[in-house]
Amino acid sequence: MAEPLRSPVTPPKTTITDLDEDCMVNCAKYLSLRDVCNLAMTSPALKRLAYSDSIWQRFFREQWHQQFPLHWSGNGAREVYLARYAALRQFKFLDPFLLDLCARAKPCNHLLLCENSLFFSQGSLVKMMDLDGYLKRTTDFFHTLSDHKARITCMRLFPLNEVTSLFRGKTLGEEQSVLVTSSCDHSIRLWWKGSSLRCFRGHNGPVLSLSNKLLGEDCSKVLASGGEDGTVRLWSLSSSGGRGQRALKATLYGHEKPVNIMSIAGHKTSLLATISRDSKVRVWDTATATSSAAVRASFCVGMTSVPGTPVNMKCHESLLYVAAGSSVTAIDLRTMQKVVTAAIHQPNLCSFDAVPSKYLICTGGDGRAMLWDIRRNQQSLKPEPIAELDGHCGPVTLLYMDSYKIVTAGPKNANVNVWDVDTGVQTNSLLCSSNDVAGSGCDAMAVDGCRITTATSFEDYAVVCFRDFNSATNPVAKQENELTSKFWDSISDDD
Structure with missing residues (x-):
C-alpha cells in the first residue's frame, strides 16, 4: 500500500525583527527623522531600535x-537631541546669528519670515530680502516692491503648491511661497519673484484684512478679503486674465462696519469667520458662493456679537476664539453659541494668540501678559490665569505663541521677552536691535x-533685526537661587 503524501513543511517566516540588532541599526542610519519616528510606532522591538544612540547622534550632527x-x-542620545531642539525653539541661548538691516525713517508696519525670505512693509512699499543671497553676497538679494500707491494694511504668505494654477508655463524655481498684500489704494496684489503677478480690484475703499488661509480643498483655491466698505469679497486664484480682472467670485454683504479680522474654520475649509469694527461676528459658507445678487445673502450661516473692540481671533476645529474688549470668548461655529469665557484681562486686551491643541491661550495687556488654561476656566465665572508674564513697559501689542514658547513685545519696550509656553x-530677553537706544521699542515682529x-x-531710520538660533552654542546661564530649572543647560566638556 502506498504511503500517504505528506504536505511539505513550510519554513518559518523571517521578519525584520529576526535580523541582528546591529544590522538593523546600520540600516536605520539611512532613514530620515520622520521615517525613524514612524518606525518607533510600529512595535516595541522596533521602538528600541529607533531610539538607538547611534541613530540620534547622527541626527544631531546632521541637524546642527x-x-x-x-x-x-x-x-x-535621543533625549539630548530633543532637549537641544526644544531649547533652540525657546531661544535659550546668548549667541544667535545676528543680522541688522537699516532702512529709511518710515516705521515697519508688517513683518513676515518664511524659509529664506524676509518681507517687511514701509508705507506703500514692500521690502523683500533673500537671506541666503545676502550671506552669499549676491547682487540681487534685496528687492523693493513699489506697485501699491497707498499704505500696506495686511500681508500673507501662501504655499506655492496651493496656487500652482497661477504658474502655468512658468519655471517655479526654489521659491516656496507667494506673497499677498492689501492696501489702502483699494487693491490686493500677488507677488512672486519680486514682481506683481496679479492685481485684484473691487473694494470701494481700503482693503483692511486678508484670510489667514485659502478657502477650499480642491485646486480652485479662493482668497477672502475684508474692506472699509463693510463687504467681504472672494477672489478666485485660478481665474484667467493677466491682471486678475475676472478673479472676483462673490461679494458678501451683511456687515455694517469695516471688516477688520477674518479666519477660516478648522473643521471645514469653506467656512469663513469675520468680525467688523462694531464687534459683530458673521460666519459664511463659501462653498457655493457666486456673484449672483439673488443668493448672495444666503451665504451667512451664523452671526453673533461680542463686547468690546476686536483685537484678534483664531479658529481651532469647530471653535472660534474671539479676543475683544477685555475678554476672550469661545464660540461653537456649529451652533454660534458662546461656549466659555476663556480669559478676562482688565482693563483691555492689546493682543491675543493661542495654541488650542494644548488648551493654552495668551493675552497681552498694559505692562504684562497672561497665560490661561482653557480647561480650568470652563466652569468658572471668573477665569484665573495660570501665570502672569510681568516685566513689560507699556502695552504688549505684539504676541506670538507656539508649542514651545511665548514671545511678547510692544512699542514702549526695548526688549522682546521669551517665555516657556507650559x-x-x-x-530669555532680547534687545529689539543690537544698536538699541533709549526710547526705542518694537514696531513689528515675526x-x-x-x-x-x-x-x-x-528718529531718522529704522532697523530690522534678524536672529537665527539654529547654530547657537552658548546657553543662557541659570540664575542663582532658582527653585526650579528656569534655563536649559547645554552639556559641554566643562560640566
Whole structure:
C-alpha cells in the first residue's frame, strides 16, 4: 500500500525583527527623522531600535553640524537631541546669528519670515530680502516692491503648491511661497519673484484684512478679503486674465462696519469667520458662493456679537476664539453659541494668540501678559490665569505663541521677552536691535521656529533685526537661587 503524501513543511517566516540588532541599526542610519519616528510606532522591538544612540547622534550632527556632546551620561542620545531642539525653539541661548538691516525713517508696519525670505512693509512699499543671497553676497538679494500707491494694511504668505494654477508655463524655481498684500489704494496684489503677478480690484475703499488661509480643498483655491466698505469679497486664484480682472467670485454683504479680522474654520475649509469694527461676528459658507445678487445673502450661516473692540481671533476645529474688549470668548461655529469665557484681562486686551491643541491661550495687556488654561476656566465665572508674564513697559501689542514658547513685545519696550509656553517662566530677553537706544521699542515682529525678526524705529531710520538660533552654542546661564530649572543647560566638556 502506498504511503500517504505528506504536505511539505513550510519554513518559518523571517521578519525584520529576526535580523541582528546591529544590522538593523546600520540600516536605520539611512532613514530620515520622520521615517525613524514612524518606525518607533510600529512595535516595541522596533521602538528600541529607533531610539538607538547611534541613530540620534547622527541626527544631531546632521541637524546642527556640530559634534555630539562628549559628556552625556545619564541621558540617551535621543533625549539630548530633543532637549537641544526644544531649547533652540525657546531661544535659550546668548549667541544667535545676528543680522541688522537699516532702512529709511518710515516705521515697519508688517513683518513676515518664511524659509529664506524676509518681507517687511514701509508705507506703500514692500521690502523683500533673500537671506541666503545676502550671506552669499549676491547682487540681487534685496528687492523693493513699489506697485501699491497707498499704505500696506495686511500681508500673507501662501504655499506655492496651493496656487500652482497661477504658474502655468512658468519655471517655479526654489521659491516656496507667494506673497499677498492689501492696501489702502483699494487693491490686493500677488507677488512672486519680486514682481506683481496679479492685481485684484473691487473694494470701494481700503482693503483692511486678508484670510489667514485659502478657502477650499480642491485646486480652485479662493482668497477672502475684508474692506472699509463693510463687504467681504472672494477672489478666485485660478481665474484667467493677466491682471486678475475676472478673479472676483462673490461679494458678501451683511456687515455694517469695516471688516477688520477674518479666519477660516478648522473643521471645514469653506467656512469663513469675520468680525467688523462694531464687534459683530458673521460666519459664511463659501462653498457655493457666486456673484449672483439673488443668493448672495444666503451665504451667512451664523452671526453673533461680542463686547468690546476686536483685537484678534483664531479658529481651532469647530471653535472660534474671539479676543475683544477685555475678554476672550469661545464660540461653537456649529451652533454660534458662546461656549466659555476663556480669559478676562482688565482693563483691555492689546493682543491675543493661542495654541488650542494644548488648551493654552495668551493675552497681552498694559505692562504684562497672561497665560490661561482653557480647561480650568470652563466652569468658572471668573477665569484665573495660570501665570502672569510681568516685566513689560507699556502695552504688549505684539504676541506670538507656539508649542514651545511665548514671545511678547510692544512699542514702549526695548526688549522682546521669551517665555516657556507650559509654565510661563521667562527663558530669555532680547534687545529689539543690537544698536538699541533709549526710547526705542518694537514696531513689528515675526517668529518662525528658532528664528525671530523684529523691527524698531529711531528718529531718522529704522532697523530690522534678524536672529537665527539654529547654530547657537552658548546657553543662557541659570540664575542663582532658582527653585526650579528656569534655563536649559547645554552639556559641554566643562560640566
